[in-house]
Amino acid sequence: MIVPLQYLCVVNSARLETPIEKHLRHWALLILPWGMLIAAWQAVAVSGLVNPGLMPTPGQVGGKLVELLLGGSLGIDILRSTQRVVIGVFLGILVAVPVGFLIGWYKNARTFLDPLINFFRALPPIALIPLVVVYFGIDEPAKVIILFYASFFAGVIVMYEGVAQISPIFVKVSRTLGASDGEIFLKVIVPLTMPHTLTALRVALGVAWATLVASELLAAQQGLGALIQSAGSFFQIDIIYVGIVCIGSVALSMDLALRAFTRRLIRWQDRVEAQ
C-alpha cells in the first residue's frame, strides 16, 4: 500500500519532536483556550456592542481582583467559601461512601434505599433552602447542610455504580487464600473502591461549588456567593465578575490537586492513556 507523503511527514515530525518542543506544545495547548477566552471577552467589551457599564474588560476585573485581595475582604470570602465547600463535601462523602457501598454490594439494601435516594436526588438543593432556614436557621450549619445534601447525592450515585461493577472474583480468590471477612473488606474492597471514592469526591466537589452561591443566599456576611449577591444588589458588575473568576479558579485548583493525588494513589488502574 502506498502511504501518502503528507501522512509520513506527520508521523515523522511527531517522532522527531524533541522533549522541549513537546513541553512547549503541551503548555501552549494548556494556555491557548484561556487566551482565546480572555481575547473574546476583551473584544466584546470594547466592541461597543454591549454597554460598557454592563461589561467590564478583563483588565478592569483583574484590577478589581487585586484591589479587593489587597485592601478588601476577598481573601476572607475565598477562605469562608472554601471552608464551607470542604466541610460540606467531607461530610457528604463520609456518608456517601458507606451508603453507596451498601447499595452497590447488597441487593437488599439496593431495593430498600434506591428509590429513596433517587427521590431526593431529583430535588435541587436550592429548592430546600426555605425548609433548611425553617429548621436550621440562617447560621453556618444551614449552609453546610445544603452543601452536604448536594455532595451526598452526587457522591452516593457514583459510589454505587462503581461498587456494583466490581467483579466478585477478587473476593472469591481472597477467600481461597484464607482471608477473613474483615481482611477482605480492608485488603480487597477498600483498594478496589478507592478509584470510585475519589471520583465521587471529584463529582461532589464540582456540585458543591456549583451550589455554593445558593447556600450563601442564606444571609451570609462572608463568602464568594455573598460577595456576588451583594455586588448584584449594588450593581457592581466588576465585583460579580471577580466572584465568578474566584469560584472558578478555586474549584479548578482543587480539582487539579485531587486529580494529581488520584494519579498517585491508583497508579495500578488500567486507563486509556491519551497520546
Added chain:
Amino acid sequence: MTRAVRGRPRIVFEDVSVEFPVEDGRLSVVDRVSLSICEEEFICIVGPSGCGKTTLMNVAAGFEHPCSGRVTLDGKPIEGPGRNRGVIFQEYGVFPWLNVRDNILFGMRLRSSRVPASEQEAICQKYLDLMGLKDFANAFPKTLSGGMRQRLAIARAYAAQPEFLLMDEPFGALDAQTRSKMQNLLLDVLQREGKTVLMITHSVDEAIYLASRIVVVTARPARIKKIIEVPFAYPRREGLQETPEFGALKAYVRDLVMAEYEVQQQLGSASAGPA
C-alpha cells in the same frame, strides 16, 4: 493399562447432586457424582462446555453446596472455601492494585497464614524465580501479558501453601506455545512439591498429558461417564504427545467427549447453562 498405586482419599464426592434455581423450576447441573481425589493425584475432568464441570470444582472449593449427597475433605464436610485448597480461576483474578510481589505475598500476609514473616520474602522470591517473574516483581498486573498473569495467579496460589490445587481451565485463554510451556512448568513444580490437583479442561490433549486419572463427564447434568487411568509415568516429556499410545488414548477419550458434546449442543440451544 497399569493401575497406579493411589494414596489415601482426601476430597471425596459422595453421590453429589447440584441444582440451580431457574425461572421455571430447578436446573439439575450435577447428578449423583461419586469420586475420590487421592493424595498427590492429578485428576482432570473433561466434558463439553456448559455441562457442569466448573460446578464440580466450585463444590470442592466450597463456593457451591450440593443439594444432596456430600463432599468431604479428610472425612469432614466442606463448608466453604479455605486456605488448604488453592483455586486458580479461568479469569486469573490477579489483584490489579497490587504489584507482582505483593500479589504473591497476599496469602502469606493474612492472619490465617502459618508462614512466619521471616520466611515470606524467601518463599515469594522462590516463586518469582520459578514462574519467571523476577524481573517483574514491582510491575502492576496491567503491564503483564496473559501468560504472565496466569503464572502470577499460580505463584500466588502456591505461595499460600495449599495442599490442593483446584484449577478451572487455567490455560484456556493462552496461545498454544504459552499453554504448552505452562503445562510443562506445572508438571515440573508438581514433581518438586507433590500436590493434589483437580483440573477442569476441555482439551483432551491437556488432560492426557497432565493427569494421572481422567474423569469424562456427560452433558448436563454432569454425571461420571468414565474414569480413565492414564498409563504414562511421571515425569512426562513433551515427546509423549507424539507416541502411538498417546494417540490411541486420545482417540478413545475424544470419542467419549464428542458423543457428550453432541448431546450438550442440543441442550445448549434450548437454554444457556450456568457458567
